[in-house]
Amino acid sequence: MSSRIELSGVGQTFLVRGNDDKKLREFVALDDLSIDITAGEFLTVVGPSGCGKSTVLDLIAGLTRPTSGTVSVDGRVITGPGLDRSVVFQQYTLLPWRTAQANIEFALEAGKKGERLSKAERVERARTYLELVGLADFASRYPHELSGGMKQRVAIARSLSYQPEVLLMDEPFGALDAQTRERLQEELVSIWDRTGTTVVFITHDIDEAVFLGQRVAVMSARPGRIQEVIEVDLDRSHANDVDLRATPEFAAYRHRIWSLLREQQVATRADAPTKEVAHVA
Ligand SMILES: Nc1ncnc2c1ncn2[C@@H]1O[C@H](COP(=O)(O)OP(=O)(O)OP(=O)(O)O)[C@@H](O)[C@H]1O
Numbered sequence: 652m653s654s655r656i657e658l659s660g661v662g663q664t665f666l667v668r669g670n671d672d673k674k675l676r677e678f679v680a681l682d683d684l685s686i687d688i689t690a691g692e693f694l695t696v697v698g699p700s701g702c703g704k705s706t707v708l709d710l711i712a713g714l715t716r717p718t719s720g721t722v723s724v725d726g727r728v729i730t731g732p733g734l735d736r737s738v739v740f741q742q743y744t745l746l747p748w749r750t751a752q753a754n755i756e757f758a759l760e761a762g763k764k765g766e767r768l769s770k771a772e773r774v775e776r777a778r779t780y781l782e783l784v785g786l787a788d789f790a791s792r793y794p795h796e797l798s799g800g801m802k803q804r805v806a807i808a809r810s811l812s813y814q815p816e817v818l819l820m821d822e823p824f825g826a827l828d829a830q831t832r833e834r835l836q837e838e839l840v841s842i843w844d845r846t847g848t849t850v851v852f853i854t855h856d857i858d859e860a861v862f863l864g865q866r867v868a869v870m871s872a873r874p875g876r877i878q879e880v881i882e883v884d885l886d887r888s889h890a891n892d893v894d895l896r897a898t899p900e901f902a903a904y905r906h907r908i909w910s911l912l913r914e915q916q917v918a919t920r921a922d923a924p925t926k927e928v929a930h931v932a
Pocket residue numbers: 665666667678680698699700701702703704705706707
């Protein structure tokens with residue numbers, strides 16, 4: 652259950668107001684961005700702040716439409732959100748008045764096209780996914796009774812419960828402490844192994860990008876493009892016994908990406924191209 656995603660010549664322009672006057676200008680956030688994400692791949696995306704990472708995710712989620720180019724899933728151009736694609740944000744977005752179990756059951760009420768689950772099936776499905784993220788014993792807890800890491804696990808379980816073909820993650824571990832973050836990274840890899848879902852994961856953290864990604868897409872800033880896609884070939888078979896992050900191979904990947912991002916900082920002191928389009932009184 653996974654899908655191929657294709658971004659082809661994607662451009663995204665926003666209208667922004669100038670600092671010194673009230674003129675509206677076109678701000679080119681993405682320009683001619685292309686990438687092919689294979690079905691079942693785990694792709695991580697890094698890039699300087701403001702380079703357009705979240706914009707790319709929004710486009711795949713169908714929350715916005717590109718100004719130019721196309722975004723397609725399995726050859727179908729995306730025209731809006733759908734339950735074949737699920738998004739996990741940095742904030743947990745759980746309903747505070749529902750237990751962990753009930754949060755997932757609620758998400759399942761909408762149902763995918765052609766799939767209406769009965770109440771008993773929703774209960775069962777929610778239980779299965781809470782188990783998958785190691786929270787079976789916390790099913791009856793309310794969000795305020797869970798730690799940050801647990802809340803994010805419930806959010807991940809909820810996203811996976813309707814069995815999307817694509818899981819889109821926007822800095823999902825950004826608000827967590829370092830230890831919880833590493834544990835959740837390991838859990839996510841193991842969940843991905845078991846579900847085979849296509850994952851697009853955005854992060855600021857180079858270590859996180861290398862640890863999780865089969866490929867790391869490094870974006871350039873202003874306007875955002877894919878600067879380079881790096882294939883990560885690490886031996887993960889002993890990941891339980893070996894500190895993968897401490898190996899020389901891991902350090903080499905980290906350094907390569909760090910150098911690419913450092914080049915960016917030097918190259919992008921100037922602002923993005925803007926073009927005046929209107930004067931607002
Ligand atoms: N709706 C919008 N209207 C105007 N400008 C926008 C809009 N959404 C994003 N932008 C601009 O587009 C650029 C890319 O934003 P985006 O949030 O995608 O970047 P990002 O790489 O995810 O940033 P960060 O790493 O800081 O979260 C930014 O300069 C932002 O100000």
